[in-house]
Amino acid sequence: MLKVALTGGIGAGKSTVAAKLSELGARVIDADALSREVVAPNTEGFAAVISRFGPEVLTADGALDRAELAKIVFNSPPARAELEAIIHPRVRARARELTDALPEDAIVVQDIPLLAETGQAPGFHLNIDVEAPRELRLERLAERGLPREDALRRIDAQASDTERREACDVVLHNLDGRHELEHRVSMLWDERIVPFAENLLAGRAEPRPEKLQFVESDAAWPRRFEHLAARLRRVLGPSAVRIDHVGSTAVAGLPAKDVIDIQVTVVTLRIVDTLEKALGEAGFFGRELADAPKPEYPDLADWEKRFYGYADPGNIAHVHFRPIDSPGQRFALLFRDWMRADPAARTDYAQAKGVLAAKVDSASDYAEAKEPWFDHEGWPRANRWAAETGWHAPVC
Template identity: 80%
Template sequence: MLRVALTGGIGAGKSTVAAKLSDLGARVVDADALSREVVAPDTEGLAAVVSRFGPAVLDADGALDRAALAKIVFDSPAARSELEAIVHPRVRARARELTDAMPDDAIVVQDIPLLAETGQAPGFHLNIDVEAPRELRLERLEQRGLPRADALRRIDAQASDAERREVCDVVLQNGGDRHELERRVTLLWEDRIVPFAENLQLGRYEPRPEKLQLVETDPSWAHRFEHHAARLRRVMGPSAVRIDHVGSTAVPGLIAKEVIDIQVTVVTLHIVDAFAESLGDAGYFGKVLHDSVKPEFPDPAQWEKRFYGYADPGNIAHIHFRPIESPGQRFALLFRDWLRSDARARDEYAHAKRALAAKFELAGDYTAAKEPWFDNEAWTRANRWADETGWHAPVC
């Protein structure tokens, strides 16, 4: 089951995206609708709200007077937090109940306005944010009958666009052209969401493209790493001793393949094997591999690792699980820090990458051709740099 979270500020057009995804075949779970359901008449949720805020929040029929409640909570952050503590756990429980009843091959989209505020993003395979200009959002809310001052308060009470972007994998800009927005949703569905779901069903990660392409450094690589790290921490907890961004995409200014390399340090690889099912549920699938053996550590067993990839075709990542203080674990961190610190080494590595890219069209051939540079240059020079600077691998 592919789990997608859909978020966006009030008036951004999230409902339009949700409706289009539903038309395309997604099963949409609407958090706003559930927030009404869990405080409907005769529910214990409504009883909890009345117990906290008093009978004045009820209308003449005994139902929740949402306008009266809004006046209380939007003027008081403390009151809003107390209301959220009542409503949010019940909404999440109901959403889980609905999702658990769906078939394994379903694509489930949960419409969650407060995704960034509630910290739920790592629990989803893909997070989508819908954005619109602030003034356009205000116009839409006024057209719905909400006074401008109230609309401003509601917008400001939510996370900012920047805060939502921090936790989302996809940002859909909605400038007001509904057909254009729906077209981009369809493309996202066909090019990313459906293939992602197929990979999950088949238990496979998305491979890197066979055709080699090196691109200039991209600031989004750091955000993509953080998204993966949050998902991995959610699955493994303290069993992941460290989660580090490694490889070329972790070195600012260095050209790289569009693949995020991540190292997860563990006490033993048996721990990774114990988490295999949970990692698969989160979209990560893997196998046993070995790093290239170096003369100082000739035993291949010292270089064993678990290699995992992510199932999202729009966010290709390689996860290297290595035991703490193993030579491979240490070198991944050393190589990254050496290149970050030594501009000359970084430039030489970039030159070597470009020269090899000119010779090889396939990523596999290119990667194999780089190994002599690692063995003859990087290993020796990085370790010399570590001795000269006193560098040592961090352990926690």
């Protein structure tokens, strides 16, 4: 089951996106609707709200006066935090109930306005942010009858656009009208969401393109790593000694294949095997593998690892689970840090990559062709640099 979170500031157009996703076949769960459901009369949530805020937040017929409650909480951050402490756990519990009742092949979209604020993003396979300029949002809210002062207060009470972007995998810009926004949603559905769901159902990671292609260093690579790392931390907990961005996409300015390499350091690979099911539910699938041995460590057993990928076709990743203090674990960190610190080494490696890429056409052939360079250049030079600078692998 693919679990998608949809967020966006008030007036950004999130409801339009949710409606289009529903039309395309998604099962949409609306957090705003659930927030009303869990504090409806005769519920535990209703009783908790009245206990905290008193009878002044009731209408004449005994229902919750949401407008009066909004006045209180939007003018008092502590009061807002107390209301959220009542509502949010109940909304999450109800959302889980609704999700668990759906079939395994469902694509579930949870409409969560406060996704960034509540830290729920790592619990979803894909997070989508709908964004629009502040003034355009104010115009839309005015059309709904919300006074400008109230609209500004509500906008400022939510996460900023930057904070939402940091939490999300996809940003949909709502600038050019409803038709264009719906078109972008349809493209996202066809090109990313449906293939992602199919990969999950089949229990497979999205493979890297076999056609070799380098791209220029991308400022988005570190954020893509952080999104994946957060999902891995959620599954692995303390079993992950550390999670690092490694490989060429971890080195600013270095051209690379558009694949995020992640190293997860573990005490033993058996831990990874016991968590195989949980990793699969989070979208990570893999197998046993080994790195190519280096001259000082010729025993293949020293280079054993678990090699996983992610099911998202829009964020292709290679996840290398390696035991702590193994030669492969150490070298992945050493090579990255050497590349980051030594401009000449970076230039040499980029040139070597270019020469090899001119000789081969596939990513598999390229990976094989690189090994002699690592044996004769990368491994000895990186280790000399470590000895000269006193570098050592970080422990945690």
